[in-house]
Amino acid sequence: VEYEVKTTLIQFLAQVSGKDGQQNSTVVWKQDSDPCTGLWQGVHCDPQNMSIKWLLLDKLNFSGTLDVAMLCNLQPLAASLTYLSLDGNKISGGIASEVGNCKQLTRLHLSGNQLAGYLPSSLAMLNNLKRLDISNNQFYGPLPNLSRISGLNMFLAQNNHLEGTIPAFDFSNFDQFNVSFNKFRGHIPKVHGYFSADSFLGNPDLCGDPLPKTCSDQHMPLSEAQTSEESKGPSKEQILMYSGYAALGVIIVIFAALKLCIRKKVENRIEALNNGVGTTAGDVEMPSNVSSEYKTEVSRSEFSVPSETGMVSQSLVVLSTAAPIELRLEDLLRAPAELIGRGKNGSLYKVRLDNGIMVVVKRIKDWSISSHDFKQRMRILSQAKHPHVLAPLAFYCSKQEKLLVYEYQQNGSLFKLLHGTPKTIDWTSRLGIAATTAEALAFLHQELGHHGIIHGNLKSSNILLNKNMEPCISEYGVMDMDDQRGSPFGSPNDAGSLDILKGDVYGFGVILLELLTGKLVKGDGVDLTDWVQSVVREEWTGEVFDKSLISEYASEERMVNLLQVAIRCVNRSPQSRPTMNQVALMINTIKEEEEKSLIYEV
Numbered sequence: 001v002e003y004e005v006k007t008t009l010i011q012f013l014a015q016v017s018g019k020d021g022q023q024n025s026t027v028v029w030k031q032d033s034d035p036c037t038g039l040w041q042g043v044h045c046d047p048q049n050m051s052i053k054w055l056l057l058d059k060l061n062f063s064g065t066l067d068v069a070m071l072c073n074l075q076p077l078a079a080s081l082t083y084l085s086l087d088g089n090k091i092s093g094g095i096a097s098e099v100g101n102c103k104q105l106t107r108l109h110l111s112g113n114q115l116a117g118y119l120p121s122s123l124a125m126l127n128n129l130k131r132l133d134i135s136n137n138q139f140y141g142p143l144p145n146l147s148r149i150s151g152l153n154m155f156l157a158q159n160n161h162l163e164g165t166i167p168a169f170d171f172s173n174f175d176q177f178n179v180s181f182n183k184f185r186g187h188i189p190k191v192h193g194y195f196s197a198d199s200f201l202g203n204p205d206l207c208g209d210p211l212p213k214t215c216s217d218q219h220m221p222l223s224e225a226q227t228s229e230e231s232k233g234p235s236k237e238q239i240l241m242y243s244g245y246a247a248l249g250v251i252i253v254i255f256a257a258l259k260l261c262i263r264k265k266v267e268n269r270i271e272a273l274n275n276g277v278g279t280t281a282g283d284v285e286m287p288s289n290v291s292s293e294y295k296t297e298v299s300r301s302e303f304s305v306p307s308e309t310g311m312v313s314q315s316l317v318v319l320s321t322a323a324p325i326e327l328r329l330e331d332l333l334r335a336p337a338e339l340i341g342r343g344k345n346g347s348l349y350k351v352r353l354d355n356g357i358m359v360v361v362k363r364i365k366d367w368s369i370s371s372h373d374f375k376q377r378m379r380i381l382s383q384a385k386h387p388h389v390l391a392p393l394a395f396y397c398s399k400q401e402k403l404l405v406y407e408y409q410q411n412g413s414l415f416k417l418l419h420g421t422p423k424t425i426d427w428t429s430r431l432g433i434a435a436t437t438a439e440a441l442a443f444l445h446q447e448l449g450h451h452g453i454i455h456g457n458l459k460s461s462n463i464l465l466n467k468n469m470e471p472c473i474s475e476y477g478v479m480d481m482d483d484q485r486g487s488p489f490g491s492p493n494d495a496g497s498l499d500i501l502k503g504d505v506y507g508f509g510v511i512l513l514e515l516l517t518g519k520l521v522k523g524d525g526v527d528l529t530d531w532v533q534s535v536v537r538e539e540w541t542g543e544v545f546d547k548s549l550i551s552e553y554a555s556e557e558r559m560v561n562l563l564q565v566a567i568r569c570v571n572r573s574p575q576s577r578p579t580m581n582q583v584a585l586m587i588n589t590i591k592e593e594e595e596k597s598l599i600y601e602v
């Protein structure tokens with residue numbers, strides 16, 4: 001590492017620790033050693049080119065001042081630093097505008113210090129920023145327009161003195177967001193159910209969903225209020241801006257008209273198809289290639305879809321733009337199908353469409369839900385979009401029969417990954433799957449819980465792996481809440497409607513136990529939970545873990561932490577189980593610890 005970089009880092013440390021000359025400092029970096037090879041505490045380098053990537057100096061009792069300009073004005077550091085973390089010290093000062101030079105920063109964690117002052121607008125120029133935590137400080141003034149950073153997925157700024165309006169964030173990008181206990185005012189931008197009131201509480205002049213306080217005219221967003229006060233006549237910039245908007249408007253209208261034309265064409269086609277299908281129902285081919293695993297003959301009558309009149313008269317309702325273009329019921333029925341599962345709520349077929357695309361069709365018979373409620377449910381489900389939730393592409397609904405069409409996931413399920421041979425899943429991947437699944441489930445609970453929609457059948461065979469081997473929750477909302485009566489998962493009937501989501505928390509806890517033990521679940525998760533609880537009661541906790549995790553030297557501390565989360569989730573009493581939001585936070589903390597330890601090893 002260059003001499004200049006070393007000197008700057010040492011000066012930065014002296015200033016931020018408040019221990020000049022590093023006397024009495026808990027961290028000592030020496031000029032005669034190298035930050036990357038000399039194991040400087042808190043410094044993590046890219047092993048390829050020995051550049052400084054992370055500076056992690058959390059909870060070290062530092063009481064100096066922050067000088068980010070010192071780091072970000074030095075080109076080699078500014079070009080390599082991706083993660084700066086100083087959480088939980090007593091550092092004062094502010095964030096200098098030079099932070100904008102640290103263009104590679106993806107994470108800036110400054111929570112729990114005594115930092116103050118305005119946030120520089122250059123913060124919003126950090127295009128690579130993903131996680132920004134400035135919570136529990138004394139920052140004041142308005143927020144820079146952080147909504148322009150498209151990849152930002154965590155923003156924590158609670159407990160400061162920030163004011164003005166909240167920028168128009170796209171909350172669907174965020175897994176954590178909190179601006180509570182500040183002095184923000186005006187309308188909250190559209191939250192679409194991604195975050196609850198907790199994220200906005202404690203701002204007396206803030207209004208609108210999800211806060212109970214509705215907005216009146218006096219709550220006009222600051223930007224609008226300023227415009228109306230100042231506008232005697234439009235300025236040159238305003239004229240330019242408005243003509244830009246007008247041009248954009250024209251483009252949108254043309255685009256909408258085009259879309260309408262296309263939709264009309266498709267509708268005509270479906271109509272024609274439906275008329276045709278009614279008369280050609282007899283031509284529907286028999287599905288073939290039945291899976292040898294199930295050794296079940298699929299006959300035409302089993303997979304064809306008769307309407308109430310005995311004819312195929314309704315079309316598929318396509319819900320997703322990801323659906324293969326012109327996905328039609330007729331094509332589904334004609335395509336070769338392979339029975340791949342017969343679960344407690346229906347059969348599952350893998351279907352190869354004419355164009356070679358594979359889809360999976362879930363066929364649910366005799367579900368007592370009315371057609372109206374089913375359609376309504378499908379519409380709600382399709383609106384809750386999340387990258388780790390496999391939403392149905394399309395559905396079909398008649399009185400006796402419901403079909404749901406999903407994308408085929410060729411990497412199979414978590415069940416197969418954990419219990420198949422060879423078992424190829426290491427600790428880091430297991431923790432990653434746990435964290436991602438927890439976040440996705442927390443999202444669904446937030447989005448759908450108030451509609452009374454739960455997963456209701458969460459298990460490792462319903463966690464599928466996408467092409468990047470990331471987990472996706474499948475078959476969400478396919479089970480009726482009533483179907484869970486008497487289930488050990490803790491149904492809504494156990495303790496009132498508030499607990500409807502806690503059955504899913506139980507199911508998720510069992511998945512965590514499977515990830516940790518590598519053992520099979522029997523009888524609705526009961527055997528495995530009983531076994532784990534008895535071993536832990538006898539204080540043989542270490543015996544619980546999958547042998548392959550022990551032999552790869554996975555951190556026992558973090559495995560025990562995850563086990564504690566799992567045990568809380570499978571608590572007999574639904575009320576004592578945490579919410580999925582809490583679970584997701586706990587697992588994320590364990591994952592962050594794991595990431596930090598991995599980089600220490602480097």
Ligand SMILES: Nc1ncnc2c1ncn2[C@@H]1O[C@H](COP(=O)(O)OP(=O)(O)OP(=O)(O)O)[C@@H](O)[C@H]1O
Binds near residue numbers: 348360409461474
């Ligand atoms: N979209 C999909 N792509 C690939 N495989 C899938 C898909 N959906 C389900 N599977 C797999 O197909 C198999 C059968 O699924 P199915 O849902 O019928 O059974 P199950 O999950 O064991 O039971 P249940 O009906 O109770 O959910 C499972 O191994 C599941 O992981």
